[in-house]
Amino acid sequence: MQLLNNGIKADLQKYREKRFDAERRELRSLRNWVNSIQKLIKDGLDFSLLLKVIGNPPKVKSDHDSSSKCAKLTFRVMDLLKVTAPDQFFQELQEVIKELEGSGDPEFNFSDAMLKVMPKKRFTEKGMLRVKKELLKKLKTFFLELRKPIDDESIKFYYDSHVIFFQPENVTLKRKEKLASLLTCHSELKKYREMTLLVGEISRLPPGEINGHQIKDLKEDHTHSKKLNAAIRTIKKHEDDILRFVEFFKQNPGLSKAQHSNMEFHNKKFKEPFESGNNLL
Secondary structure (H helix, E strand, O other), X not given: OHHHHHHHXXXXXXXXXXXXXXXXXXXXXXXXXXXXXXXXXXXXXXXXXXXXXXXXXXXXXXXXXXXXXXXXXXXXXXXHHHOOOHHHHHHHHHHHHHHOOOOOHHHHHHHHHHHHHOOOOOOOHHHHHHHHHHHHHHHHHHHHHXXXXXXXXXXXXXXXXXXXXXXXXXXXXXXXXXHHHHHXXXXXXXXXXXXXXXXXXXXXXXXXXXXXXXXXXOOOOOOOOHHHHHHHHHHHHOHHHHHHHHHHHHHOOOOOHHHXXXXXXXXXXXXXXXXXXXXXX
């Protein structure tokens, strides 16, 4: 059981990486890219040259909504930084602000912050340079606002995903609610819940109700991690040893479940396949 659960944990980690962490890294990369620009500005490099030095921002995956929004705005900001005429710069900045209207809270906060730093009277070169620096600061804040919900979801998933492994007799009302919420939000994980319940039947059900399907129904899948597929192969390889242990209790129905732990020889034979050292496939 532990071997299987370790394999499932590897899949959950892979799922978390794909669902949350990859996009979080993209957002951090964009922020680091802006940090590099700010450092060059601090070192005295002119805006007209720094974009040639720093190059394009990091690429993001199109199916990552938050990082795609950030990348799109970053390219708009890059275009603004290239403008050298104050009047043209502020005109294009106002167009960007108008484009962001009604998009969402982070976009509103960005637009509102930029409106507050816009010159009230004349558009000068000095004012343009000041606003360009503020533009980079607010862009980083925009990244952070979009990353925070993903960070929160990732952390919540990390702490909640363990409920997948609880057997029914250990599922309290609170755990039941957490499990239902987790599987509703992440329906792809239902197969892992079914898998751990299936193998859990071997130790959970009375011996008379264990017919071997608990192992036969386990299937390898190309979407599983190598660790999980190896665990399934190992369990199937030692199917006879596992079921032989079950057969002993079928032949001796008078033995209570509590006596299982006193069957040292049989326990050893039962647990041996699940030791990590046997997972050599």
